[in-house]
Amino acid sequence: MQMEISLLKMNIITDSITNIQYLKMKKLIAFALLLFPVFSIGQTTTENYVKTTAYQIATQTGTVTDDQKIETISYYDGLGRAKQTVSAKAGGDKQNIVQLITYDSLGRTNKQYLPYATGAEIPNSLDFTNQGILKSSIETFYNTTKYENTLNPYSETLFENSPLNRPVRQGAPGNSWKIQKDSIYDHTVHYIYTTNTVSDANDQGDDVLDFEVIFNGNDITQPSLQLVGIHPENNLSRTIIQDENFEQVLAPTGPSGPFDPPLQEHQIVESGNHASEEFTNKKGQVILKRTYNNDIAHDTYYIYDDFGNLTYVLSPEASNQIVSGNNLVSNHQEVLDKLGYQYKYDYRNRLIKKKIPAKGWESIVYNRLDKPILTQDANQYTKTPKREWLFTKYDAFGRVVYTGIKRANISRTTFQIIANDPANLEQYEQVSPTLNVDTGIYYSSDAIPAAFDPALDEILTVNYYDTYKDLGGYTLPTSVYGQAVTTNTKGLPTVSKVRVLGTDHWITTLTLYDEKARPIFARSENTYLGTIDTSESLLDFTGKVLESRTSHQKSGHQEVITKDFFSYDHQNRLITHMQQIDNEPVQLIASNT
Secondary structure (H helix, E strand, O other), X not given: OEEEEEOOEEEEEEOOOOEEEEEEOOOOOOOOOOXXXXXXXXXXXXXXXXXXXXXXXXXOOOOOOHHHEEEEEEEEOOOOOEEEEEEOOOOOOOOOEEEEEEOOOOOOOOEEEOOEEOOOOOOOOOOOOOXXXXXXXXXXXXXXXXXXXXXXXXXXXXXXXXXXXXXXXXXXXXXXHOOOOOOOOOOOEXXXXXXXXXXXXXXXXXXXXXXXXXXXXXXXXXXXXXXXXXXXXOOOEEEEEEOOOOOOOEOOOOOOOOOOOOOHHHEOOXXXXXXXXXXXXXXXXXXXXXXXXXXXXXXXXXXXXXXXXXXEEEOHHHHHHOEEXXXXXXXXXXXXXXXXXXXXXXXXXXXXXXXXXXXXXXXXEEOOOOOEEEEEOHHHHOOOOOOEEEEEEEOXXXXXXXXXXXXXXXXXXXXXXXXXXOOOOOOOOOEOOOOOOOOOOOXXXXXXXXXXXXXXXXXXXXXXXXXXXXXXXXXXXXXXXOEEOOOOOOOOEEEEEEEOOOOOOEEEEEEEEOOOOOEEEEEEEEOOOOEEEEEEEEEOOOOOEEEEEEEEEEOOOOOEXXXXXXXXXXXXXXXXXXXXXOOOOOEEEEEOO
């Protein structure tokens, strides 16, 4: 760690093998540390900047070639806003890639320029380039036949004249997508902000239906849907989004001269094809999304309970069928079950039941840590002679350690009461030094559901962490491609087991890591198919795969070995991918230029 301090600034320079960050500010008085000198090479010291260097090889001195490091530098203005970013030699021909950032008079990012590869007009260095010169260079760079003579190499946003700073138009790079400030007939995205309306004898309004959720018997786990009527005029915020192909229409009384944004007052505020609408209530909740096809509106309603929980979602077809006049249809629950989304919550706002269109109810039970421990779908509910529940067990760190099937004719409510009982102290499982006779795995079975009946219940998946368990006699290798296999696996997943359904066979997968906790070896054994698959990887300093070897073995068949070779450029981008199967010739799989 090196630090340089002056009266009006503090420079903090962090050195590590993987990256160096320099934070420099303009200074009035220089103060040099003689024992730890700081060098500033290749950047403009009269500008505020942050420089980052990511080394691609291990080094103790920091002296490396340009191809052995990736450097970027960001320049900031006096308000701390980024105004220019330079990526050293990031181009295909090792040009610097420069990103220009501009702001309007109110400090909003109104234009986002395309990246630019420096040419002869701008030196290929990390120095700051005058914003005006850089802007001119970017415009010249893209105004060529290669880039279809693009006159606007940037995306642009026009904002409304209000403190809300909401966008009213959004343009994109390319002449066809440029904002035409003197016309609304352009291929840009338009945003129109207004409020909801109600139909009358002379005008067709938005007529947004007003639904509410009530609780039967004041039981918050038993919601029901009610229709209140239509939202009063100006009760909701309405946002219209017209895409690039929306056909704009001027109001008959609109001015004939140039327009100044915002343009809403010059347009007929309406929707149709290539447009969508969102209606938001005073709580900020989106209650209606309206889209159009063949100029026909399709409404999706979002209905919340008093606690802000999304309780119902009405699909467009459900919205059409569930209302007749000013009332819900008599069979509205059938419509909900067939076409709607329904959600139920408990007193802790946890989702306990849900139903999606044309599917039965799903139930969820939680432990006192709010983790789902039991789930049941409609098919499991109808199982005989006992219903099925899918259970999930966790360790002390909240990691899933094993899952399985619990067979019991116990309701969701009863299971939840058991889980809430303070007498049931155990909320997680612990690794067992010996095999659990009931479950057949190296974990306890203390948390809800605690009782495990081998005759009825079964384990489906098992995950081990930190140490290697249940290897079936397999001896772990100590190195892979000459890379030492670490024994410090705290916090890492090590072994996973997945049951082949309907059998006592398992697919066991183990993962080995290098000293940096990067996976370099995996082995998967499928006792049902009698196969063993292994994968080995050679990684470089930054973690890129340079070479990999995979093998597939099946009882009674010859082993198949596949080798893959990868090469990268100076910016860690993939250049070539070569592959060899057994002793066949090496083949080119992919090549990037």
